[in-house]
Amino acid sequence: MSSKLLQTVFLQSRLHPDLVDYFDLAGYCDCEPSYAQIRSRLQYLLDSYLSPHILSQRLIDLPQQFTQPQPRPWETINWQAINPDQIIGIDPQLFLSVIAASVEIEAPIRAYSQLSRQYLAEIHPAMTHFLGGCYNNEGKLIEMGVWEKEERQHAPAFRKIYRQLTGEDSAPQPNSIVQLPSSGSPVTDAYRHSLRRMTTEWSAVAVYLWLMAHSTGALQQAIAQPLQDEVNHLAKFWGISRWGFQDTLSHRCTGMVMQSAHMFDHHRGDRTAGSQVFSLRNLGYGPELGFAYWQVLRRLCRWHQHLSQGMLQELFGERPQLAAASVG
DSSP: OOHHHHHHHHHHHHHOGGGGGGEETTEEOOSSOOHHHHHHHHHHHHHHHSOHHHHHHHHHTHHHHHHSOOOOOOOOOOGGGOOGGGBOSSOHHHHHHHHHHHHHHHSOHHHHHHHHHHHHTTTOHHHHHHHHOEEOTTSOEEEOOHHHHHHTTHHHHHHHHHHHHHSSOOOOOOOOOOOOOOOSOHHHHHHHHHHHHHHHHHHHHHHHHHHHHTBOHHHHHHHHHHHHHHHHHHHHHHHHHHHHHOOOHHHHHHHHHHHHHHHHHHHHTSSSTHHHHTTGGGGTOHHHHHHHHHHHHHHHHHHHTTOOHHHHHHHHOSOOTGGGSOOO
């Protein structure tokens, strides 16, 4: 559907409230969308939440977060308005499986943040504090990192969504944290961890966009909040790692695809709901989700071309000497 027609539908919906269900955060909404319509909704969401301007603004915000950390405020969510009728164009049980998987994958945030501290402490202390907070000499947490503050809202949000849709509480299984074997080089290990962190954020963005394409109303609006956090974090990780490691785009994308394959293998054989997300190809929704992954990466690659070293150096200063080593 053209943008002009979408605008017409939106204007008509303001004059005729009975049409409002046909226009939501993903554009034109059909109660039983075709594959082509889902792709159109994904493109609409990508334009809305992953534009170059938005990615640049999220990155430019990072130096301020180093000195004056402030979590991104969420929009108000009408939890009571969420209902199963807002799931569209997909088997509701599969949709619920993905929501349950999101609870599990988002749950061990403290473990994630501590792992990042371990890898980045010698490379970039300010980014380490952004991720994992500040600790005293006795190892006691003094202040939680902004990244952890934002991420720790996600599991409870998806748990609330699950409860509203089913009337039951989810019973998440702890998601295991995979620590990569040491290469013997702190720079190489930090780079590989950065790739893994970007891959998890990339995966979250793609999956949440896909969930939004298959939802509407209050349900869709609720998923939009963790989505925006993940876009925010993905832009920050992508930009500062580009500044710190100066890797080539092909090297980065290859590394992220390989990390994604490792994540697939890790989740495919587990007993958690997360395994359902990684078996979508067996249920007919693989092309949709693959399209979401590809389009998110494509947008990042386009934006990457505008991240000049001069601009990045103006944002973050001179690179730490340790991180200036080549990563291949």
